[in-house]
Amino acid sequence: MNGWNIEKLATLVNVVYGKSPSAIEKLDDGFPIFGTGGVVGYTSEVLYEGPSVILGRKGTIDKVQRCTSPFWAIDTTYYTTPKRDFDWSWLYYTISSFDLRKLNEASGVPSLSRSSLEALDVAVPPLHEQQKIAAILTTVDKKLDVIARQIEATKTLKQGLVQTLFRRGVGTQNTDGRWVPHTEFKDSEQGQIPAMWEVVPQGMVSTFFNGRAYKLTEWEETGTSVIRLQNLTGSGDKYYYSNLTLPEHQYVNNGDLLYMWSASFGPYIWSGEKAIYHYHIWKVECGERLDRLFMYYSLDWLTTGMKGKTHGSTMMHLTKAGMEKYPMVLPPLAEQRQIAKILSTVDSKIELLTARQTQFMNLKRGLMQKLLTGEWRVRLDGSASET
Structure with a gap:
């Protein structure tokens, strides 16, 4: 690398401890207060004039942040001050290119030492x-x-459209095929809706089938794929397999509607080959009066509403009977x-x-x-x- 040098980060910057925010007043506006995960508030006090690269000391240690203006950094972070001339944006990208999680020195809450940062080899x-x-x-x-x-704007648009x-x-x-807005409305248990709409229990127009629980001894190396929650949420792509002969309703085909009811919540349209759905997943079959894709969006709207009324790990407890009784607009x-x-x-x-x-x-x-x-x-x- 002609003209480039491999140097320790410590030759470029001082790695400085942030300070406790307890001595400063937190405001709605002013200079940003940086925590390990991002800006956590604003204040009228300045810890450093900037520019600087800000790093997590405890907690989130792999999120690299930068600030070109005055700021405050709390005591779970480090901020950097220059020892010589360099481009701050280049340094930000350079530090971001390291997997800082590998420098974790704690078995509990992740922790990053100043000496580990200072010892990073940087191609300058x-x-x-x-x-x-x-x-x-x-x-x-x-x-x-x-x-x-x-x-974000498109998601906001969708939220408004759903409502x-x-x-x-x-x-x-009308006779020309154009959609003419409703003019007559009525009150219902789901709020005011068009007069020609119905409100019915979900179980009246659809059927919720329970997934099957498997014993470890029933898993196979090959066979029919078994869909688990992590396969739908994207948190894991490993599949287990089964060679059991099951009733047809225990299988799911491309385009079928599923609903995750435990740990993760919400509807999902299966787009893979024929498979078996595991426990904690329902298969939802729609009757003649219910369009499958409409039911998907109805369940999504229902789930969003339930999540908005709950908090954290106590988010929801759903039962098959409860879902079948729940009223939906039709x-x-x-x-x-x-x-x-x-x-x-x-x-x-x-x-x-x-x-x-x-x-x-x-x-x-x-x-x-x-x-x-x-x-x-x-x-x-x-x-x-x-x-």
Whole structure:
């Protein structure tokens, strides 16, 4: 790496302990107060003028933060002050490229020592290269910020649409096929709804089937996949298998509606091959009067409402009998499908934005690996080349 040096972080910055916030007044505005997870408030006091890179000392030790203005950092954090000239954005990205969790020195609450940070080996390019590397990565971060705002705005739009569609509907179709808004409404146990809608127990128009509980001795190395909660939530992709012959309702096929009722809560449309669903999951079969996708959004709306009324680990306790008795609004089938179509269009937009977000996150990770190690060198004209 011509012109680059491998140096300890301690040659670039002082790693300084944050201070307790007990002596400062917490305000709604002012200078930010940094904790290990982010900004935890504001104050009129200043601990350091900035710029600085802020790191977790205890608790969240792998979230690297930066601030270019005056701030306060609490005593579970470190902040950094310069020993020489360098580009602060470059340093932020460089420290972010380390897996700081590997420096954890505690068996309980994660802890990061100052000496471990100071001993990090940093590949230090000339200042003009630092600035160019930082500019490239900042451009990607700006794009990620735009996408994140778009995702948040689209989710907010969906929340508003759900409230409107499950209270006001889309209306009725005229002879030209256009949807004409409802004009007559009635009071119900689900609030005011269009006069032509019904409110019925969920079990009247759908059937909830319990998943099967397995013994460890019943798992097989091959066979039919058994869907567990972690396979639906994304917290684990390992599947177990079964070769048992079960009643047909114990199997789930592509497009079937499932509901997670324990630990994780909410509906899920299965998109895989034929499988078996485990205990803590219900399969929901819809009758002739109920559209499956409408039921998915109805259950999602119901779950969101229940989560909003509860807290933490005591979030919810759901029973099959309780879910079957729970009242739901039931528009005519054509209107159900139109409501589901509108919401699925918004969901498709969120999925598209999320895929773009993942694409740019992968791009950023790749660029950090190449640029911050000197494998790719940048030129002053902005182009990059492989050494």
